Amino acid sequence: MAIxxxxxxxxxxxxxxxxxxxxxxxxxxxxxxxxxxxxxxSWILVLVLLPFAGxxxxxxxxxxxxxxxxxxxxGLKDLEKLRKLTLEQxxxxxxxxxxxxxxxxxxxxxxxxxxSNSNAILTNNNEIMILRNGDETFPEIFRAIEQATHHVxxxxxxxxxxxxxxxxxxxxxxxxxxxxxxxxxxxDVGSWELKRKWLKTMSxxxxxxxxxxxxxxxxLTSKVNYRNHRKILVVDGDTAFVGGLNFADRYQDGVRGIxxxxxxxxxxxxxxxxxxxxxxxxxxxxVSKEILKGDNYFKPFEVGNGKLVQMVASGPDSDWESIxxxxxxxxxxxxxxxxISTPYLMPTADIVTALKTSALGGIDVRIxxxxxxxxxxxxxxxxxxxxxxxEAGVKIYFYxxxxxxxxxxxxxxxxxxxxxxxxxxxxxxxxxxxxAMIYDEETAGILTSHFLDDQDKSExxxxxxxxxxxxxxxxxxxxxxxxxxML
Numbered sequence: 001m002a003i004x005x006x007x008x009x010x011x012x013x014x015x016x017x018x019x020x021x022x023x024x025x026x027x028x029x030x031x032x033x034x035x036x037x038x039x040x041x042s043w044i045l046v047l048v049l050l051p052f053a054g055x056x057x058x059x060x061x062x063x064x065x066x067x068x069x070x071x072x073x074x075g076l077k078d079l080e081k082l083r084k085l086t087l088e089q090x091x092x093x094x095x096x097x098x099x100x101x102x103x104x105x106x107x108x109x110x111x112x113x114x115x116s117n118s119n120a121i122l123t124n125n126n127e128i129m130i131l132r133n134g135d136e137t138f139p140e141i142f143r144a145i146e147q148a149t150h151h152v153x154x155x156x157x158x159x160x161x162x163x164x165x166x167x168x169x170x171x172x173x174x175x176x177x178x179x180x181x182x183x184x185x186x187x188d189v190g191s192w193e194l195k196r197k198w199l200k201t202m203s204x205x206x207x208x209x210x211x212x213x214x215x216x217x218x219x220l221t222s223k224v225n226y227r228n229h230r231k232i233l234v235v236d237g238d239t240a241f242v243g244g245l246n247f248a249d250r251y252q253d254g255v256r257g258i259x260x261x262x263x264x265x266x267x268x269x270x271x272x273x274x275x276x277x278x279x280x281x282x283x284x285x286x287v288s289k290e291i292l293k294g295d296n297y298f299k300p301f302e303v304g305n306g307k308l309v310q311m312v313a314s315g316p317d318s319d320w321e322s323i324x325x326x327x328x329x330x331x332x333x334x335x336x337x338x339x340i341s342t343p344y345l346m347p348t349a350d351i352v353t354a355l356k357t358s359a360l361g362g363i364d365v366r367i368x369x370x371x372x373x374x375x376x377x378x379x380x381x382x383x384x385x386x387x388x389x390x391e392a393g394v395k396i397y398f399y400x401x402x403x404x405x406x407x408x409x410x411x412x413x414x415x416x417x418x419x420x421x422x423x424x425x426x427x428x429x430x431x432x433x434x435x436a437m438i439y440d441e442e443t444a445g446i447l448t449s450h451f452l453d454d455q456d457k458s459e460x461x462x463x464x465x466x467x468x469x470x471x472x473x474x475x476x477x478x479x480x481x482x483x484x485x486m487l
Contacts, residue, residue, distance in 0.1 A: 029351045041102065053354075067084045072398075103414045106335070106437050110415060111415075113329055114437060118311045118322035123271025125304025128438065130418075131265040132447050134252035137245050140267055145171050151181040152294055153280050155212075155232040156189035157420075158246035161198050165247050167440055169202055172367065176206035185280075185287055187228045190246070208310050212432075229420050229431040230313075231265075232280050237299045240273035242266050242311070242436055243418055246477045258372045259402030264341075264447075266418050266436055271301050275311035279434055282313075305360065308439035314421070315432030323421045323435050324428035328354050336381065337364035341406040345382040346424035346481075347370050352385065356392035367423075368454055369420065371398035378424070380480035382474070390463040397458035404454065409437075416444045437451045466480040 071419040114120035131137040143153055152175055159165050176182045184202065188211045203209045229343075233241040243265030245251045245466065254260040268276070282293050282442040314322040331338050331354040338358060345367060348354070359365040367389070373379035386396050407427075409417040419435025438444070 003013070015332045016087060018430060022259070038119050045329070050399065058365060060190075080127075084314070092256060102443065103412070103470065104414070107330075107415045107439055108332075109333065110329055110437065111308075111439070112327060114310045114312050114322065114326055117320040117325055118262065118312050118314065118318060119309040120322070120437070121271070121274065121275050121301070122310050123301060123310060124306060124308045125302050126268055126270035126272045126307040126309045127327040128272075128307050128309070128443055129267040130450070131241075131243065131267060132450060133263055134164075134245060134261060137241075137243070137263070137265040138252060141233060141241055142167070142171060144233070144239050144241070145175060146179050146268070148175055148235045151183070151234075151240055153183045153232070153277070153284070154235040155185040155228065155230050155280055155283055156246055157227065157229045157231060159186050159191045159194060160246075160248040161194060162249040164249050164252055168200070168247050173202055173467045176202075181208075183210075183284060185210055185212050185228070185283055187212045188214045189227050207424070208288070212283070212287055227431050228315075229427065230279070230283070230434045231420050232276050234273060234277045234280055234433060236329075237272050237277055237297050240268045240276040242268070242276060242420070242434060244407050244420065252284045255374055255403050258370075258374065259450060262399065262402055262404040263404060264406040264408050264418055264450070268436065270304065270306055270309075271299075272309040272311055274299050274301060275309075276434070279313045280310060282317075283432070286317075307443060310437040311434065311438055312419075313432070313434045314428075316430070316486070317432070321428055322463060323419070323433055324437075326437060327351055327409065327423070327428070330409060330415055330417070331355055331358055331365075334358050334363045334411050337411070339408075339410040340365075340367045340423060341404060341408045341451060341454065342367070342423040343360070343370055343373070343405045343407070344375075344422045344424040344427075345385055346378065347385065348425060348428055351423065351428075352388070355389060355394055359389075359393035360468070365393070366395040366397065366455070367459055368397045368399050368451070370403050371400045371459065372403065374403055377480050380473075381424075382477045384477035385483035386461060386471050387463070389465060392459060396453055396461040399454060399458045401454075401457035406454075408451065410451060413444045413448065414441055415439055416447050418447070419474050 013235050111122050172182050199209050211311040246261045251261050312322050328350050416438045417435050421435050425434050
């Protein structure tokens with residue numbers, strides 16, 4: 001009994017020693033991964049400041065899947081063959097000279113970058129319609145689905161069991177019963193509240209429904225951290241949509257206590273739709289192991305006189321942080337102005353440097369973020385970056401006419417980006433995202449007009465007043481900033 005009592009008395013110290021050794025071991029692993037120093041320090045602080053919970057957070061949220069290649073699709077030979085074929089199609093087309101001159105020529109390095117880091121094919125036969133808010137986006141989307149004759153492919157982060165979501169479900173069921181092929185990918189975390197019965201009504205009607213990376217036990221799997229944040233719709237292979245809106249009533253009606261929902265979406269007809277189809281096909285293979293082939297799905301690429309567009313996908317399955325690199329290159333190479341609208345501003349260190357360097361160099365850098373946010377901790381994280389950006393001359397605006405969810409960048413009136421990626425760690429390093437990169441003065445002009453209209457509905461943050469905010473706010477912001485790589 002005395003021996004057992006001695007063992008019992010020694011248990012607390014043994015637990016402490018084991019915990020200390022575990023923390024040291026994990027910290028060494030994090031350091032050896034050669035991550036961004038900001039993320040390395042953040043994770044080590046989490047381990048130290050959150051006993052036991054910090055280890056759990058790291059195991060579920062901290063592992064680097066891009067380096068581990070867990071989601072690599074390089075083994076899918078058909079996909080690689082298709083990508084190679086599309087490039088050969090462009091090379092073999094007669095008189096395949098895109099005539100990239102004038103101001104567009106100054107952005108050719110972005111085109112080359114995105115072709116190299118993500119196989120983002122440059123197409124110039126595109127028609128683009130900029131859709132502002134749910135009032136313009138949902139009718140256009142539903143009209144395109146109604147007109148489908150061969151297939152409808154959807155991939156969305158959030159679909160909810162409400163008015164908008166149910167209208168979509170009934171429309172997809174109707175098209176499936178008409179003989180149209182309907183494939184639907186939803187994210188298991190983003191659409192967590194969808195009931196099996198709700199989904200079964202679609203599959204029973206012939207809609208092929210699949211879940212992206214199912215999470216059966218959210219607290220017991222790291223899959224919960226790597227989410228498909230893409231919003232893609234492709235109809236009959238030649239018409240596609242991409243942007244910030246999901247299928248839920250709040251994207252149409254706004255948020256209670258905050259106001260109307262401000263967002264930006266795109267409708268694309270042409271080669272950009274084929275490029276989005278390739279991205280969808282890769283994700284569909286990932287969830288279903290079905291490979292789609294043929295001209296009914298992938299319209300042949302053609303040279304035209306339309307808008308120049310590259311569709312860029314990034315995520316744990318890609319070798320490079322493609323969208324993040326594009327943001328950095330676009331901001332750092334600006335010669336006139338950079339206008340950014342983002343719901344969450346928690347940029348990586350290199351993008352912070354690009355923003356500050358451009359502003360200090362005399363570039364007009366403006367960023368619109370929500371005055372009131374739908375997520376409090378990311379809002380604190382956003383606020384933690386404002387002071388240093390203001391000091392460098394970046395102009396920050398708080399949107400006051402509701403909640404702005406647009407993910408838009410406009411540079412020099414020539415280049416613009418619209419898509420699903422926020423200007424934060426999660427979008428640029430962790431989530432599966434997709435953006436349309438557009439090289440066109442008319443499109444940039446329309447988006448600039450929308451940006452300036454939003455700016456008129458915003459309040460400019462003044463540095464002298466901002467630094468006087470309550471000390472408690474600064475403390476909250478500092479802790480949120482530590483967590484920003486994980487938010």
